[in-house]
Amino acid sequence: MNELERKINWLKEEKLTGISFFMTAGYPDMKTFSDTVRELDRRSLADFIEVGVPFSDPLADGPVIQNSSREAIKQGASLGNIFEAVRKIKKDTALPMVMMSYLNPLTSGAGLEKNLKCAADSGFSAVIIPDLPAGESAEIEKTVKKPGLGHVFLAAPSTPDERIREISLKSSPFLYYVSSYGVTGARRSLDSKLASRLERVRKLSRVPVYCGFGISTPAQAALLKKSLDGIIIGSAFIDKLKTRHFKAPLKFAISINKSLGRM
Amino acid sequence: MKNGYYGNYGGSFVPETLIEPLNELIANYKNLKKSPRFKAELKKLLTDFAGRPTPLFKSEKLSARAGCEVYLKREDLAHTGSHKINNAVGQALVARFSGKKKIIAETGAGQHGVAAASAAVVTGLKCRVFMGEVDISRQQENVRRMKLLGAEVVPVKEGTRTLREAVSAAIRSWVSDPRDSYYLLGSCVGPHPYPMMVRDFQSVIGKEVKKQLSYPPTHLVACVGGGSNSIGLFHPFFEDRNVKLIGVEAGGAASINNGRIGVLHGTRSYLLYGRSGQIKDTHSVAPGLDYCGVGPEHSYYNDIRRADYFTVSDGGALKAFRWLSKNEGVIPALESSHAIWWMMNNKFSKGDRVVVCLSGRGDKDLSAAGQG
Ligand SMILES: Cc1ncc(COP(=O)(O)O)c(C=O)c1O
Numbered sequence: 001m002n003e004l005e006r007k008i009n010w011l012k013e014e015k016l017t018g019i020s021f022f023m024t025a026g027y028p029d030m031k032t033f034s035d036t037v038r039e040l041d042r043r044s045l046a047d048f049i050e051v052g053v054p055f056s057d058p059l060a061d062g063p064v065i066q067n068s069s070r071e072a073i074k075q076g077a078s079l080g081n082i083f084e085a086v087r088k089i090k091k092d093t094a095l096p097m098v099m100m101s102y103l104n105p106l107t108s109g110a111g112l113e114k115n116l117k118c119a120a121d122s123g124f125s126a127v128i129i130p131d132l133p134a135g136e137s138a139e140i141e142k143t144v145k146k147p148g149l150g151h152v153f154l155a156a157p158s159t160p161d162e163r164i165r166e167i168s169l170k171s172s173p174f175l176y177y178v179s180s181y182g183v184t185g186a187r188r189s190l191d192s193k194l195a196s197r198l199e200r201v202r203k204l205s206r207v208p209v210y211c212g213f214g215i216s217t218p219a220q221a222a223l224l225k226k227s228l229d230g231i232i233i234g235s236a237f238i239d240k241l242k243t244r245h246f247k248a249p250l251k252f253a254i255s256i257n258k259s260l261g262r263m
Numbered sequence: 264m265k266n267g268y269y270g271n272y273g274g275s276f277v278p279e280t281l282i283e284p285l286n287e288l289i290a291n292y293k294n295l296k297k298s299p300r301f302k303a304e305l306k307k308l309l310t311d312f313a314g315r316p317t318p319l320f321k322s323e324k325l326s327a328r329a330g331c332e333v334y335l336k337r338e339d340l341a342h343t344g345s346h347k348i349n350n351a352v353g354q355a356l357v358a359r360f361s362g363k364k365k366i367i368a369e370t371g372a373g374q375h376g377v378a379a380a381s382a383a384v385v386t387g388l389k390c391r392v393f394m395g396e397v398d399i400s401r402q403q404e405n406v407r408r409m410k411l412l413g414a415e416v417v418p419v420k421e422g423t424r425t426l427r428e429a430v431s432a433a434i435r436s437w438v439s440d441p442r443d444s445y446y447l448l449g450s451c452v453g454p455h456p457y458p459m460m461v462r463d464f465q466s467v468i469g470k471e472v473k474k475q476l477s478y479p480p481t482h483l484v485a486c487v488g489g490g491s492n493s494i495g496l497f498h499p500f501f502e503d504r505n506v507k508l509i510g511v512e513a514g515g516a517a518s519i520n521n522g523r524i525g526v527l528h529g530t531r532s533y534l535l536y537g538r539s540g541q542i543k544d545t546h547s548v549a550p551g552l553d554y555c556g557v558g559p560e561h562s563y564y565n566d567i568r569r570a571d572y573f574t575v576s577d578g579g580a581l582k583a584f585r586w587l588s589k590n591e592g593v594i595p596a597l598e599s600s601h602a603i604w605w606m607m608n609n610k611f612s613k614g615d616r617v618v619v620c621l622s623g624r625g626d627k628d629l630s631a632a633g634q635g
Pocket of ligand 1: 345346347371372373374375449450451486487488489490491492493550551552596598599622623624
C-alpha cells in the first residue's frame with residue numbers, strides 16, 4: 001500500500017472529507033509552485049496534491065488551466081524538471097502527490113515506461129490521464145501498474161451505472177468523479193442534482209469517490225460534504241496563484257478547510 | 264483488429280464524458296448505414312443538393328506535359344466548392360436521425376465550415392462553427408458565407424489560432440453539451456467512429472472515379488490535411504494493389520513525413536510534436552492543410568506501404584495554382600494545388616492513367632496567393 005492509499009483509507013476511517021488541490025507544475029514558476037506545496041503541507045491544508053504536467057493542447061481543461069499550462073511551458077516546464085522539483089519537495093514533506101498528465105507528454109521523451117518509473121522514483125503515488133478513458137488501452141494500464149503507481153480513472157455524469165462500477169474496479173486508490181458536463185474551471189453554480197448523483201456513484205463505486213471540475217467556493221464544498229469522500233479544486237486555486245505568491249492560495253485553502261469542518 | 268483501430272492507430276483517447284456520446288454515435292451510425300430511409304435521403308441530398316456525381320475531367324494540358332492520361336476529379340464543382348460537402352451532408356443527416364438539434368463544427372480554410380453550415384440549413388439544424396482568428400482573417404469570404412447561411416462563427420483566440428485550436432475549442436464545446444449537440448468533424452481525424460464515418464462519406468469520390476474510368480487508374484494523387492479527400496479517393500481502391508496511392512502533405516505541416524506517433528484530439532496517429540510532447544506549430548499557405556496531425560488510417564497505409572506520402576512546399580503549390588488557372592481554366596484550391604504540383608513534377612510512363620483529386624476551388628485563396 002502506498003502513502004496515498006494509506007491517506008485515503010485513513011480519511012475514510014476517520015470520516016473526514018479529503019481535500020486536494022490541483023496545481024499546474026511550474027506555474028507561476030517552479031519556485032512558487034514548490035513553496036506553495038510546502039506551505040500547504042506545513043499547515044496541513046491538503047491531503048494530497050494533484051500535479052498537472054502542462055500540455056500545449058489540454059482538451060479537458062478550461063481557460064484557467066489552459067493559461068497556466070501555456071505559462072509553465074513558456075518557462076520551460078518539462079517532465080524532467082517536474083520530477084526534479086517533486087523529488088526535492090518529497091525530501092521534506094509528507095504530502096502524497098498524484099501526477100495528472102495527458103498522454104502525449106507522458107509518452108514522449110524517454111517513453112511511457114521510463115517516464116512512469118521516474119514518476120514513481122521521484123515520489124508520485126498515482127497518475128491520472130484525462131485522455132485515457134478506462135478500457136481504451138490494456139497495455140498502458142499495465143505499464144502504469146509496473147512501478148507500483150496507482151491509476152485514478154474518471155467517471156462523468158454521462159457514464160452509465162454499469163460502467164461506473166467497472167471503472168471503479170480499475171481505479172485506485174479513489175475514483176475521480178467529474179462534477180458536470182464541460183471542461184475544468186469555476187462554475188457560478190453546480191448542478192442541483194450533483195449531490196444526489198454523487199451519493200449514487202458512491203454506492204456503485206468500490207473505492208472512495210472524489211469530486212472535481214468546477215468546484216470553486218467554500219459554500220459549494222460545504223454543500224457536497226455529505227455526498228462525497230473528498231474534493232479536488234483546480235482552477236479556483238490556480239487562479240489565486242496569479243499573484244505569484246502562496247499567500248492568496250493559502251487563504252483560499254483555509255476557507256475550504258473550514259467549510260469542510262477540517263479546522 | 265480492435266474496433267476503431269487501423270493497425271496501431273486510431274482509438275478513442277477522449278475525456279470520459281465523451282465515451283457514452285461516442286458509443287451512442289457508433290450504435291446510431293451502424294443502424295443508419297443499413298437503414299433504407301437514411302440511404303435514400305443521403306442519395307437524394309448528394310445528387311440534388313450537393314450536385315453529385317462530380318465530373319472526371321481529362322486535362323489535355325497536364326496529359327500532354329506528363330505524356331500520359333491525367334484526370335482531375337472535380338470536387339471543386341460540388342456544392343459549396345469542395346469535397347467537404349460529402350461528409351457534411353452525411354453527418355448532418357446522422358445528427359438529424361439521432362434527434363440532435365445543434366451542430367458544432369471546426370474549420371480551417373472555412374470550406375468545412377461553409378459545408379457544415381449549408382448542410383445544417385438543409386437538414387433543419389442550428390450550426391456553430393469554431394474558427395481560429397488567423398484563419399478568420401485569411402478566409403474572410405468564407406466567414407461571410409457561413410454567417411449568411413445562419414451559422415454562428417466563434418473566433419478561437421488560443422495558441423496558434425488556426426485549425427488545431429479550432430478542433431480543441433469544438434471538442435470542449437461538445438463536452439459541455441453532448442446530449443443536444445452533434446459534433447460534425449470535418450476530416451478523418453478524431454476519436455472512433457469519426458475516421459471511419461468520414462471515410463465512408465468521402466468514399467463517394469473514389470467510387471465515382473471507378474465508374475467514370477473505363478480502365479482502372481494507375482495512380483491516385485490527393486492532398487492530405489487531415490486526410491479526408493485522399494482517403495475518400497483511395498479507400499475504394501485499397502484492395503486493388505496495382506493502383507498506386509499518393510498522398511501529398513504541405514511541407515510545413517507534414518505529419519506523416521516529419522512526425523512521430525502521438526495522441527491528440529482523440530486519436531493515435533502521426534503527429535508533429537517536440538521532445539517534451541508539446542504540439543508543434545505548423546505553417547502552410549493552404550489553411551486546410553495547416554494541421555499538426557493526420558487521420559489514423561493514413562498512418563496505417565503508410566506503415567504497411569499501401570500508400571506513399573510526399574511533401575510540396577508553399578512555393579510549389581502557388582506555382583500549380585497559377586499554372587492550372589492559366590492552362591486549364593480551373594482555379595484550384597491551394598490545398599489541391601499541392602497534389603497538382605506533385606503530379607507535375609513526377610515522371611509517368613506512357614500507359615499511365617493518373618487521377619488527381621481537385622478537392623476544392625480556389626476562389627477563397629485569391630488574396631492568400633497574392634492575386635487579390
Ligand atoms: C479544398 C480542400 N482540400 C483539402 C482539404 C484538406 O482536408 P482533407 O485532408 O481532410 O481532405 C481542405 C480542408 O479544409 C480543403 O478545404
